[in-house]
Amino acid sequence: MATKDVLRVMVVDDHVTSRMVTVEALEGLGIRNIVFAKDGREAFTKVSSAPVHLIISDVYMPDVDGLQLVKAMRAHPKLQKTGIILMTGRKDEKIVKLAQQFQVNMVLAKPFTETSLRSAIESVVGRLN
Helix, strand or coil: CCHHHHCEEEEECCCHHHHHHHHHHHHHCCCCEEEEECCHHHHHHHHHHCCCCEEEEECCCCCCCHHHHHHHHHHCCCCCCCEEEEEECCCCHHHHHHHHHCCCCEEEECCCCHHHHHHHHHHHHCCCC
16 A cells, blocks of 8 residues: 555645645645644644644744744643644745754745655655655
8 A cells, every 4th residue: 555545644724725725735745634734723633633654834823832832742642653744835944944953854945836745755654655
């Protein structure tokens, strides 16, 4: 069975349109087991009870942002090894450095292409096919 068939992914973004663009791109890659959350707080609550293999999260969100979500995930014994890709539309070196410090697996620029998304995912979980 291919990785894409068993991979469980959570998309976290406060903008519905961005969330749906990401979900559609994942579906285009053949990934079907997708859940989503509107912010870091909701994401952490959901993955605490139903873990995922990979989180793809926006950085800038109200309440609990992407970096705060990463920090909480890395501090949680059962969730600390979850793959995390942060997406950002801002080219901010500070975010990239913080992401590295918090052990984010990959930072992906928005808007992304299906090819760049596939590459980011495969760098975290291995080949999808």
